[in-house]
Amino acid sequence: MATQMQMAREGKITDAMKQVALDEHLSPEVIRAGVAKGVIAIPCNINHKGLKPRGVGEGLRVKVNANIGTSSTYPEVAPELDKLAEAVKCGADAVMDLSTGNNIDKSRKEIIEHSPVMVGTVPLYQATVRAIKEHGAVVEMTEEDILETIEKQAKDGADFMTLHCGVTLAAVERMRKQGRIMDIVSRGGSFIAGWMLHNERENPLYEHFDKILDICETYDVTLSLGDGMRPGCTADATDRGQLTELITLGELVDRAWRRGVQVMVEGPGHVPYDQIAANMKLEKRLCRNAPFYVLGPLVTDVAPGYDHITAAIGGTLAAVSGADFLCYVTPAEHLALPTIEDVHTGVITSRIAAHAADMVRGVPGAVEWDRKMAEARKILDWDAQLELAIDPELARKKRGERNKAGEEACSMCGDYCAVKIISKYFDKPQCPCND
The missing domain is CATH 3.20.20.540 (Radical SAM ThiC family, central domain)
Structure with missing residues (x-):
């Protein structure tokens, strides 16, 4: 049986390459070319059953x-x-x-x-x-x-x-x-x-x-x-x-x-x-x-x-x-x-x-993840913030332990939440005369 590299050099796109491409939001051909060249590796022993292949290397997460x-x-x-x-x-x-x-x-x-x-x-x-x-x-x-x-x-x-x-x-x-x-x-x-x-x-x-x-x-x-x-x-x-x-x-x-x-x-x-x-x-x-x-x-x-x-x-x-x-x-x-x-x-x-x-x-999706978190913080959407956290369990635990139920701001700033205060001015409709 041929290795992933050998098959990539023959121009074949394997199931493992397709899975990596899907995970990385890249085309299967990009993955195949990287494996053929050696700048991407997909470690997947033929005897490891139940493995979800991951790629390691150039252009990948x-x-x-x-x-x-x-x-x-x-x-x-x-x-x-x-x-x-x-x-x-x-x-x-x-x-x-x-x-x-x-x-x-x-x-x-x-x-x-x-x-x-x-x-x-x-x-x-x-x-x-x-x-x-x-x-x-x-x-x-x-x-x-x-x-x-x-x-x-x-x-x-x-x-x-x-x-x-x-x-x-x-x-x-x-x-x-x-x-x-x-x-x-x-x-x-x-x-x-x-x-x-x-x-x-x-x-x-x-x-x-x-x-x-x-x-x-x-x-x-x-x-x-x-x-x-x-x-x-x-x-x-x-x-x-x-x-x-x-x-x-x-x-x-x-x-x-x-x-x-x-x-x-x-x-x-x-x-x-x-x-x-x-x-x-x-x-x-x-x-x-x-x-x-x-x-x-x-x-x-x-x-x-x-x-x-x-x-x-x-x-x-x-x-x-x-x-x-x-x-x-x-x-x-x-x-x-x-x-x-x-x-x-x-x-x-x-x-x-x-x-x-x-x-x-420049990994696809990396900057977008941070932007989504910023947008959730902007509107004090706690459910979204906790869902987007890299460690949601810890974030939920700390939020729950140190804030009153239903509290819009966090207990660090309380009534003096900068995001909440400035939104009163930046988010209200502008007067047409100011255009």
Whole structure:
């Protein structure tokens, strides 16, 4: 069976392309052309049943991902399914299953089965857990462990996979020579870097890239080239290790596209505000405008408990500057496994950042949404305002708790509502003599 990219290059408009076109208010031909070129990806594994395809990339609405999944501390899958439901309810376009608990296969299969949005995975997590159980240490992991895990997750229906193919010996050595405060903070990046340094061998994800492409082509898995060298603090941003990896990822984009495999590229991380635009432009240049998927970026390191805000500040600028896909950050970032409330806050906050960028990017309907809200506020139409809110439940709750029933103004201004006062003068009929 052909991939979405292969069919697009043959001039075929698939059902997935039609669905994306409908959602984005664009013509199916625009979507087909973008997929054929590689600037749009539609992650939709042939084995993910019940999926509503979404597009990521050039000219499309900025998408939002929510990370969920079990851990060794919290191994039960039921709470993660609740988080999945909450993320979808809040408007997430994707979820990533980052499970490392006792039964990773069960977690992944149930999340994919219950998810109407695209699901991403990180196969190296499961391969690492397997290596510890079977061989006693991460560094004893074999190439077969990795490739078998990738194929298993592809068969199960993972729509996109984060694979840290660009963490090469050269990138690690450049990072070490320049020096970093936080070294490597990516879990997948640290696993593979540790394996490489212990075994004195090149990254097997890089060496066996063609075998990975075979798997992705078979199941139409979108390859999400992971940023294993991403900076873990603002002081480490845009260094030699990060950029060496990015150059390698650009070369791997070319190889994937030659095979007709869809690709996204992942990016930082912790980045000072004044470096964000340059980072986005570098990725787009080196990776030929492949869709760019970023974590944040977080613009400061000092806000644990509020990192959803530091990520939103960076996320809007990143998306205005070229990023296409924002991975949410929750208030629990750097602190704990997120709760369902953290998931809610993380998704809504990232959606705000994405929408602010959509208005600037010229995404159809983005500016109109804000205009409708302004028109509703102008006439104090509370029902319309609450319906248009990005988080209607929270807006209704606050409105109901802090205002008397039927009150036209809000309790902040009360009798001194500026909108109400000025409307008495601006909205009354003008005297003909003033024309």
